[in-house]
Amino acid sequence: MKKFLTGNEAVARGVYEAGATFASAYPGTPSSEILKEVGEYSEIYSEWATNEKVSLEAAIGSAQAGMRSMAAMKVVGLNVAADPFMSISLPGIDGGLILVVCDEPGYYSSQDEQDNRIFAEFSNMPMFEPSDSGEVIDMIKDAYEISEKQKTLVTIRMTGRICHSKTPVTFKERVEKEPENISKEPKVPLPAAMVGMLARVNKRTKELTELSNASKYNYIEYNSKDIGIISSGVPYYYAKEVFGNKASYLKIGFSYPMPMEMIKEFARNVGKLIVIEELAPYIENHLKNEGIECIGKDAFVKAGFNPYTGEYSVPMLKKTFFNEDSKYIQAKREFIVPRPPALCAGCPHRGTFYVLSKIRKKYDVIVHGDIGCYGLGAIPPFNAVDNVVCMGASLSMAHGSQVSFNRRGIKKRSIGVIGDSTFYHTGVNSLMNTAYNKGTPVVCILDNKTTAMTGHQENPGSGRLLAGSEVEPSKLEDVCASFGIKNITIVNPMNLTESEEALTKAVESDELHVIIFRYPCVMKKLTKQESIEFKKPASVTIDSKKCTGCKVCLKTTGCPGLEYDKENKKVNTNSACVSCGICAQVCPAKAIERAGV
Numbered sequence: 333m334k335k336f337l338t339g340n341e342a343v344a345r346g347v348y349e350a351g352a353t354f355a356s357a358y359p360g361t362p363s364s365e366i367l368k369e370v371g372e373y374s375e376i377y378s379e380w381a382t383n384e385k386v387s388l389e390a391a392i393g394s395a396q397a398g399m400r401s402m403a404a405m406k407v408v409g410l411n412v413a414a415d416p417f418m419s420i421s422l423p424g425i426d427g428g429l430i431l432v433v434c435d436e437p438g439y440y441s442s443q444d445e446q447d448n449r450i451f452a453e454f455s456n457m458p459m460f461e462p463s464d465s466g467e468v469i470d471m472i473k474d475a476y477e478i479s480e481k482q483k484t485l486v487t488i489r490m491t492g493r494i495c496h497s498k499t500p501v502t503f504k505e506r507v508e509k510e511p512e513n514i515s516k517e518p519k520v521p522l523p524a525a526m527v528g529m530l531a532r533v534n535k536r537t538k539e540l541t542e543l544s545n546a547s548k549y550n551y552i553e554y555n556s557k558d559i560g561i562i563s564s565g566v567p568y569y570y571a572k573e574v575f576g577n578k579a580s581y582l583k584i585g586f587s588y589p590m591p592m593e594m595i596k597e598f599a600r601n602v603g604k605l606i607v608i609e610e611l612a613p614y615i616e617n618h619l620k621n622e623g624i625e626c627i628g629k630d631a632f633v634k635a636g637f638n639p640y641t642g643e644y645s646v647p648m649l650k651k652t653f654f655n656e657d658s659k660y661i662q663a664k665r666e667f668i669v670p671r672p673p674a675l676c677a678g679c680p681h682r683g684t685f686y687v688l689s690k691i692r693k694k695y696d697v698i699v700h701g702d703i704g705c706y707g708l709g710a711i712p713p714f715n716a717v718d719n720v721v722c723m724g725a726s727l728s729m730a731h732g733s734q735v736s737f738n739r740r741g742i743k744k745r746s747i748g749v750i751g752d753s754t755f756y757h758t759g760v761n762s763l764m765n766t767a768y769n770k771g772t773p774v775v776c777i778l779d780n781k782t783t784a785m786t787g788h789q790e791n792p793g794s795g796r797l798l799a800g801s802e803v804e805p806s807k808l809e810d811v812c813a814s815f816g817i818k819n820i821t822i823v824n825p826m827n828l829t830e831s832e833e834a835l836t837k838a839v840e841s842d843e844l845h846v847i848i849f850r851y852p853c854v855m856k857k858l859t860k861q862e863s864i865e866f867k868k869p870a871s872v873t874i875d876s877k878k879c880t881g882c883k884v885c886l887k888t889t890g891c892p893g894l895e896y897d898k899e900n901k902k903v904n905t906n907s908a909c910v911s912c913g914i915c916a917q918v919c920p921a922k923a924i925e926r927a928g929v
């Protein structure tokens with residue numbers, strides 16, 4: 333059966349057909365859909381992990397139990413999982429283990445744009461780089477074979493363009509896999525065992541290099557031999573579109589170890605050698621290290637591009653190699669609806685940031701932000717965040733800056749702002765550190781009961797498992813209390829007075845305070861318990877006689893459910909309004925009424 337699948341759907345199909353039985357992931361664009369799709373196959377046990385490190389370690393455990401396993405994550409997820417990733421290289425595993433990592437040239441929603449091909453080389457473990465969904469499925473099956481034979485993790489490195497574009501694939505039957513034998517030999521990286529392990533890795537790398545040179549995923553297509561193009565991933569298709577049969581191609585799909593013998597043969601047979609690859613000059617550097625001359629990133633630089641960041645494109649290649657300008661179809665400006673980034677109408681984070689921005693004006697504070705929908709608290713109208721680094725960093729930074737302000741004798745309060753999923757991801761560790769070391773910052777946990785930013789994946793506090801069954805959620809307040817924290821306040825961020833009082837009290841004190849701003853994401857399908865617990869106003873209406881058109885509601889909340897009627901100089905609600913009632917609490921003219929509160 334032929335079907336059109338996205339790369340992410342193809343990952344699910346690939347692990348299914350390969351007979352895998354265990355999958356774990358932490359969400360993040362562009363990888364988030366993978367686990368949801370895998371979860372559709374009842375033959376595979378699938379779970380959301382609390383973070384990428386846990387996901388990979390659980391998959392290692394399952395592979396060590398002899399079963400084919402998968403971990404999946406976004407580009408920067410590999411930084412979180414770097415410890416188990418690097419550390420599994422030497423001892424290896426008995427069962428089949430793949431890691432699917434989704435890079436994101438273009439930085440559309442990642443805090444870093446790193447090229448994870450470098451990680452494969454760094455770890456000495458093999459890597460495949462598919463160019464379309466069909467290759468994703470084939471490579472996954474072969475990756476498991478290699479993994480089991482060589483007792484190593486194999487990485488499938490995708491990019492956002494491959495994750496999200498649809499190409500045809502042919503469905504095959506699932507092949508159930510007999511569990512691998514679990515060897516009795518300890519896989520413990522003790523110093524005495526290292527010499528043996530290193531020798532095994534050297535032997536493995538030699539064998540993998542031979543495999544790469546003979547792999548069907550590294551292949552040469554000869555056309556005109558004046559130009560030879562070496563490429564991988566989706567840029568391979570761009571190159572073919574632009575050069576057609578005016579060039580020959582070496583397509584690299586098994587990209588670590590590099591197929592240097594094949595590359596040398598290709599280089600001998602073509603005239604001008606060009607490397608076309610997104611992000612790092614990974615292939616280019618391998619060529620140059622072997623003394624093979626090639627045209628690479630510099631050509632793009634000369635044409636006025638920055639080829640070290642972002643995605644390549646057909647127009648970019650045409651301009652670089654043929655000085656040809658592409659004709660774009662001009663968008664009709666009048667049809668483009670301006671959509672500045674904003675929290676959704678009814679988002680509970682709006683209340684928290686409204687209050688935080690008030691506190692920032694009144695007190696000397698630094699606000700360390702984190703990663704999630706609440707990143708929008710950094711931009712107008714709130715401007716309530718000073719810095720963001722990576723997931724979980726808000727709480728550790730708040731601890732560090734508060735210690736230093738205290739030691740400098742500065743009366744300044746450090747506030748860390750973190751979402752529930754990010755708290756369970758890595759923030760929990762940071763808070764444990766703060767409490768144990770007697771730190772004193774103000775910690776705000778924005779508990780919207782889901783991982784909203786990446787599409788509502790479950791987390792320990794969301795009250796559901798991946799397959800949808802409801803479970804008793806972990807309680808943030810109990811987690812915090814278990815660290816010995818005394819000042820724990822739970823507020824409803826939809827209630828501005830209550831939220832402001834709690835934040836003021838915490839900022840005015842010099843003790844560690846945790847404030848949990850708890851209200852479910854407006855887009856969340858509530859659990860039974862949540863539908864009983866959380867009520868919202870039945871309706872919100874603006875009395876046009878009382879509205880003075882001052883726009884305070886718009887300017888302070890930035891709610892897309894409100895709009896200004898220029899003709900009548902009044903504010904109205906629009907179809908986006910979900911009657912959350914925040915605007916009613918900020919209206920100086922008391923023109924907005926909430927019913928059913």
Ligand SMILES: Cc1ncc(C[n+]2csc(CCOP(=O)(O)OP(=O)(O)O)c2C)c(N)n1
Pocket residue numbers: 358359360361406408409412441442443703704705706723750751752753754755778780782783784785786
């Ligand atoms: C290391 C890493 N993993 C995953 C992501 C993708 N990601 C961005 S925000 C986020 C979680 C957001 O959930 P939460 O903290 O609950 O905030 P919300 O969006 O619900 O407000 C995730 C998984 C990332 N940016 N970095």
